[in-house]
Amino acid sequence: MQSPLQHLLTEISGRVDPSECTTIATAAAEAARHCLEIPSFADVAAVLLATNVQGCAADEDHVLSCKQRGTAAFGRAQYKQAAQLFSEATRYCDELSSTEHGAVLAARLYCNRALCLTKMQPPRLQEAMQDSSAAIACDPTFPKAWYRRACAARVLGTVAGPVVVQDARRALQLLQQAAQDTSAAAALVAELEAEQEASEGASTAGGTGSGTSNRHSAAAPAAAALAATAAGSACANGRAAMGDLAEGALVPAGADSAAELGVLLLAAGQQLAVAESAEAGRCLVAAGSLAAGQDVAQDQPFAHALTKEGRRQVCATCMARLADVAAPFYCRHCPMPSYCSAACRAADPYHQPGGAECGRPWAALLPAEALAALRLARRTAALGQRHPAARQVAALGTHFQELDPSDAAQLAALAAVTHATWRRAVLESAAGRAAAGQLPGGAAAHGGSAAREEAGEEAEEALLSCVTVEAVLSALCRFQINGLAVVPSERRGTEDRLALALYPVASLMNHSCLPNVAVRFEGSKLIVRTVEAVPAGQPLLHCYGPQAGEMTTPQRQRLLRGQYHFTCRCRACSPAPGQLEPAAAGLKCPACGGSGGSAGRCAGAVQPPCSVAAGVLHRYQLPAGTGACTACGARLVMDHWQEQQLPELQAAAEAQAAAVAALAQQDRQQQQAGPGAGAAVQQAIRTLRQCLRQRQQHLHPHNLLLGSTHDALAHAWHLAGNHEAAAQHLRHSLAVLAHSYPPASTAVAFQQRQLAETLRRAAAAASVATAAAAEAFLCEARQADEAAEAVLQLHFGPEARDR
Numbered sequence: 150m151q152s153p154l155q156h157l158l159t160e161i162s163g164r165v166d167p168s169e170c171t172t173i174a175t176a177a178a179e180a181a182r183h184c185l186e187i188p189s190f191a192d193v194a195a196v197l198l199a200t201n202v203q204g205c206a207a208d209e210d211h212v213l214s215c216k217q218r219g220t221a222a223f224g225r226a227q228y229k230q231a232a233q234l235f236s237e238a239t240r241y242c243d244e245l246s247s248t249e250h251g252a253v254l255a256a257r258l259y260c261n262r263a264l265c266l267t268k269m270q271p272p273r274l275q276e277a278m279q280d281s282s283a284a285i286a287c288d289p290t291f292p293k294a295w296y297r298r299a300c301a302a303r304v305l306g307t308v309a310g311p312v313v314v315q316d317a318r319r320a321l322q323l324l325q326q327a328a329q330d331t332s333a334a335a336a337l338v339a340e341l342e343a344e345q346e347a348s349e350g351a352s353t354a355g356g357t358g359s360g361t362s363n364r365h366s367a368a369a370p371a372a373a374a375l376a377a378t379a380a381g382s383a384c385a386n387g388r389a390a391m392g393d394l395a396e397g398a399l400v401p402a403g404a405d406s407a408a409e410l411g412v413l414l415l416a417a418g419q420q421l422a423v424a425e426s427a428e429a430g431r432c433l434v435a436a437g438s439l440a441a442g443q444d445v446a447q448d449q450p451f452a453h454a455l456t457k458e459g460r461r462q463v464c465a466t467c468m469a470r471l472a473d474v475a476a477p478f479y480c481r482h483c484p485m486p487s488y489c490s491a492a493c494r495a496a497d498p499y500h501q502p503g504g505a506e507c508g509r510p511w512a513a514l515l516p517a518e519a520l521a522a523l524r525l526a527r528r529t530a531a532l533g534q535r536h537p538a539a540r541q542v543a544a545l546g547t548h549f550q551e552l553d554p555s556d557a558a559q560l561a562a563l564a565a566v567t568h569a570t571w572r573r574a575v576l577e578s579a580a581g582r583a584a585a586g587q588l589p590g591g592a593a594a595h596g597g598s599a600a601r602e603e604a605g606e607e608a609e610e611a612l613l614s615c616v617t618v619e620a621v622l623s624a625l626c627r628f629q630i631n632g633l634a635v636v637p638s639e640r641r642g643t644e645d646r647l648a649l650a651l652y653p654v655a656s657l658m659n660h661s662c663l664p665n666v667a668v669r670f671e672g673s674k675l676i677v678r679t680v681e682a683v684p685a686g687q688p689l690l691h692c693y694g695p696q697a698g699e700m701t702t703p704q705r706q707r708l709l710r711g712q713y714h715f716t717c718r719c720r721a722c723s724p725a726p727g728q729l730e731p732a733a734a735g736l737k738c739p740a741c742g743g744s745g746g747s748a749g750r751c752a753g754a755v756q757p758p759c760s761v762a763a764g765v766l767h768r769y770q771l772p773a774g775t776g777a778c779t780a781c782g783a784r785l786v787m788d789h790w791q792e793q794q795l796p797e798l799q800a801a802a803e804a805q806a807a808a809v810a811a812l813a814q815q816d817r818q819q820q821q822a823g824p825g826a827g828a829a830v831q832q833a834i835r836t837l838r839q840c841l842r843q844r845q846q847h848l849h850p851h852n853l854l855l856g857s858t859h860d861a862l863a864h865a866w867h868l869a870g871n872h873e874a875a876a877q878h879l880r881h882s883l884a885v886l887a888h889s890y891p892p893a894s895t896a897v898a899f900q901q902r903q904l905a906e907t908l909r910r911a912a913a914a915a916s917v918a919t920a921a922a923a924e925a926f927l928c929e930a931r932q933a934d935e936a937a938e939a940v941l942q943l944h945f946g947p948e949a950r951d952r
């Protein structure tokens with residue numbers, strides 16, 4: 150059933166006259182008119198902009214309960230749990246009081262969390278320092294915050310002495326003013342002063358042998374970093390805040406576009422240039438010859454939006470994994486974004502306290518591509534034409550005219566609803582602040598820099614006049630063509646997308662189904678790595694969608710034409726005559742009567758002369774084939790196909806899907822209850838064997854679906870504890886993959902790794918027949934591992950081992 154938002158979008162796009170979809174301007178104007186006329190827009194907007202939805206509204210009981218439980222967990226020495234509870238409690242604490250009281254409470258919570266972090270094993274002192282800095286930013290009169298920062302910095306031993314001593318002195322001074330116990334702070338000041346004196350004495354004497362003197366001299370740059378962190382201006386993970394270029398990167402408007410690109414390229418890598426061709430437009434090329442296995446470019450997003458999955462897993466600003474963060478930071482007004490540090494929270498230009506995205510669900514309820522496009526349009530307008538990255542992303546193609554009119558109408562409807570929602574959110578937030586008698590930018594005690602907030606929000610209201618529906622529609626189209634899905638590098642399914650992002654330099658890379666570079670993400674940073682040598686002047690090509698091997702050539706070409714509007718003529722799309730690519734998605738030759746060539750007749754493959762649903766001959770839906778064998782030309786017998794082969798292959802696909810689902814459930818159960826072959830696993834094995842027989846009877850031996858059935862059987866035997874049988878199926882699956890995928894493909898390498906792991910288990914199993922058999926398994930495992938590592942190192946560099 151359609152949601153009210155989807156229903157509204159369908160209604161608007163249905164009303165848009167297709168003849169008005171010839172330009173972005175006319176389509177946007179048409180959709181905007183219908184959006185505001187349709188009564189259901191008001192209902193949808195009320196839901197998108199509600200301020201009292203669960204999760205958006207402040208919840209005082211929750212805050213207090215978290216604080217209490219955090220204190221109790223600390224008392225039980227459960228420091229990680231306590232830190233997480235204090236994190237949770239920092240949500241909304243400003244919002245609840247909207248006065249100084251909220252900031253004072255937040256300072257206590259951060260300080261408590263800092264203490265938890267110092268108690269963890271191993272202590273997380275860097276994060277404790279950040280928390281102390283966050284506490285100081287909330288309440289500079291809180292002595293414990295200064296004291297904790299001094300203690301953490303001292304133990305860390307990487308911070309310049311004077312900064313630490315100043316923190317300790319400040320703590321002492323505040324305690325004296327409040328007439329509180331000063332003994333610990335006084336002792337710390339005395340110790341630090343003595344250490345500092347000793348260090349100064351040593352350096353005056355020219356000594357370099359003392360540990361103290363070494364420590365302090367190496368620490369000077371770190372002190373500056375600490376000061377920056379305290380001011381909330383640097384990302385805790387060392388990653389630059391989103392795509393910001395240094396002031397020096399600005400070039401005058403109207404400057405030669407090559408010079409602008411030069412500025413961007415230089416920031417991304419030393420060996421990059423841009424070339425242009427009539428057929429494929431601009432393209433990133435190698436400025437000099439590049440060896441295989443080199444990181445050659447890095448880029449930060451110009452605009453991005455997290456997906457639902459991403460909001461759970463990564464920092465909203467730098468996309469660092471929150472699972473690696475001991476103490477995540479939240480907006481203190483609403484739980485929508487999570488951050489890895491106070492600095493990232495302060496640096497999020499979109500979500501500022503009292504701003505349009507804060508405390509309302511619209512930014513999470515609209516599709517991620519709509520929010521990403523709106524942010525792209527806002528940032529392009531805010532930076533204006535003097536910024537090279539803004540000019541570069543504005544110059545990217547939209548291919549709007551090549552869109553099917555109904556697709557164009559749907560995009561226009563999405564742009565209109567997104568724009569109208571954002572506009573209302575900005576106006577309502579401004580009205581709310583005015584009613585509360587606040588300056589633009591909200592209260593000063595929000596943890597980020599008040600000046601920055603003010604600038605950000607003033608800019609947001611000012612942007613209302615220049616970010617039009619047309620600009621949002623244009624940005625949506627540019628995102629579709631040039632945007633990238635940020636994914637964890639170990640997996641690549643659409644369900645794993647953490648964010649959608651537009652990278653100014655990487656968007657200049659053209660496509661190949663057999664790419665010469667691989668792209669990976671470290672947080673929000675995109676890294677381009679050569680996977681083969683690239684001679685000077687040759688393009689750096691990455692793959693926009695499934696690579697050669699994952700889909701047949703006609704499937705890939707159809708996908709690329711539909712989504713990116715070009716006909717791919719890469720080296721994988723023009724294979725030499727005689728290559729048997731259709732085998733990966735084909736039936737056996739009808740002439741060999743099921744012998745698959747073993748009877749010495751024919752090893753060709755055939756694809757039916759009609760479209761075939763996903764799961765029958767391939768994972769994806771297949772376009773019509775020729776109906777003739779690729780080797781001998783024998784034609785498929787259509788009655789046999791329709792009455793016998795098709796129904797049996799459909800049944801096999803359904804049976805395999807059910808067995809795979811049952812195995813996934815067993816897997817979850819075994820993870821909780823330990824190994825053991827339940828009846829469900831035995832049943833799945835019987836089903837999958839039957840499925841394998843049916844597929845083997847009809848499909849070409851290199852058809853990838855046979856590989857998937859072997860994979861499923863390997864999983865089933867693994868759950869049943871029979872690793873020898875699992876390894877045997879993985880060998881078969883690997884053989885199928887090796888026929889379809891190019892050499893040095895990661896798909897084959899990951900499969901080799903899995904085989905190696907299974908062989909090691911088989912060698913260790915009690916059921917292994919002899920020591921010699923175990924050694925043979927181990928030897929095969931070593932070979933598989935070596936082959937896999939060589940490929941994965943090439944693609945991922947030294948981090949290949951973690952994948």
Ligand SMILES: C[S@@+](CC[C@H](N)C(=O)[O-])C[C@H]1O[C@@H](n2cnc3c(N)ncnc32)[C@H](O)[C@@H]1O
Binds near residue numbers: 431544656657660716
């Ligand atoms: C991400 S952009 C790449 C940069 C683009 N060439 C430019 O000039 O801005 C994607 C677009 O580039 C073009 N393109 C990319 N790879 C291509 C290829 N292999 N052949 C033809 N056109 C290609 C298509 O127009 C595609 O929609």
